[in-house]
Amino acid sequence: MTQSPLKVTRHGAVLEVVLDRPKANAIDLATSRLMGEVFTEFRDDDSLRVAIITGAGERFFCPGWDLKAAAGGDAVDGDYGVGGFGGLQELRGLNKPVIAAVNGIACGGGLELALSADLILAADHATFALPEIKSGTVADAASIKLPKRIPYHVAMDLLLTGRWFDAEEAAHWGLVSRIVPAADLMTEAHKLAAQLADGPPLVFAAIKEIVREAEDMKFQDAMNRITKSQFATVEKLYRSEDQLEGAKAFAEKRDPVWKGR
Structure with missing residues (x-):
């Protein structure tokens, strides 16, 4: 073999x-x-x-x-x-x-x-x-x-x-x-x-998509794509349980528990 x-x-x-x-x-x-x-x-x-x-x-x-x-x-x-x-x-x-x-x-x-x-x-x-x-x-x-x-x-x-x-x-x-x-x-x-x-997977996904897609873009063009909901990973992040969990964990002074959803 x-x-x-x-x-x-x-x-x-x-x-x-x-x-x-x-x-x-x-x-x-x-x-x-x-x-x-x-x-x-x-x-x-x-x-x-x-x-x-x-x-x-x-x-x-x-x-x-x-x-x-x-x-x-x-x-x-x-x-x-x-x-x-x-x-x-x-x-x-x-x-x-x-x-x-x-x-x-x-x-x-x-x-x-x-x-x-x-x-x-x-x-x-x-x-x-x-x-x-x-x-x-x-x-x-x-x-x-x-x-x-x-x-x-x-x-x-x-x-x-x-x-x-x-x-x-x-x-x-x-x-x-x-x-x-x-x-x-x-x-x-x-x-x-x-x-x-142990980090936030949805945030990592958003970072990678933004960095990859914005490599050859002007700054304002990339920002416009974000504000117009044209990055799928960013939109998923902003509507996720993890986004809320991050805010709650900060307010409660504890480590967040990321679920990737």
């Missing part, structure tokens, strides 16, 4: 997804499709509130596209499945927090996978690169995302040279949320996930 390339574990309201494809956790078409299925189920399961994506072992988070599979017939423009490459980049309506725990090398599509998460924790030995330039191809998702996340000239330096950079530089430019000792990476990722899982 072929070993699954993913190890998927539920920890209460937290879903842990471990990319486990020796030797380097590279992603082929079949793995990408499976990841899309996993993250679609996560999106649609109301009992799950936060996901963690990481790699097996201590050396590789993910090097991106599996070039050996490509040489064996996997087309670079093949069927990556729902959500696009790695199941996250193009997954519509994903309004729950996703944490990337980068446990080692994250390059090419692996870095793009991490950039698809909302929060990135990096082990202190993690390294990053966009080496596509050296193999005559383009880091398409990174070419879209990176100049919006960090200064333009830094993004272009990384895209045009394909050079490697370490966790400290990634943190300096704001590409990672926090650097932690490698031995503590998953512990810290689960602490953060537990904190988020």
Whole structure:
């Protein structure tokens, strides 16, 4: 029996997804499709509130596209499945927090996978690169995302040279949320996930939809969409039990109990 390339574990309201494809956790078409299925189920399961994506072992988070599979017939423009490459980049309506725990090398599509998460924790030995330039191809998702996340000239330096950079530089430019000792990476990722899982899911959903939809909008246009009830998650929040619960908990000086409805 072929070993699954993913190890998927539920920890209460937290879903842990471990990319486990020796030797380097590279992603082929079949793995990408499976990841899309996993993250679609996560999106649609109301009992799950936060996901963690990481790699097996201590050396590789993910090097991106599996070039050996490509040489064996996997087309670079093949069927990556729902959500696009790695199941996250193009997954519509994903309004729950996703944490990337980068446990080692994250390059090419692996870095793009991490950039698809909302929060990135990096082990202190993690390294990053966009080496596509050296193999005559383009880091398409990174070419879209990176100049919006960090200064333009830094993004272009990384895209045009394909050079490697370490966790400290990634943190300096704001590409990672926090650097932690490698031995503590998953512990810290689960602490953060537990904190988020205890938070208000309807508020998180509204935040993610607003941030996603307003990325290319003018401020006033985005505000007008909110006031005209054109963000479904915001409208659901404003008409929810949780909205009332938050006000009651504040007035009663107690912790709120979020139900997600």
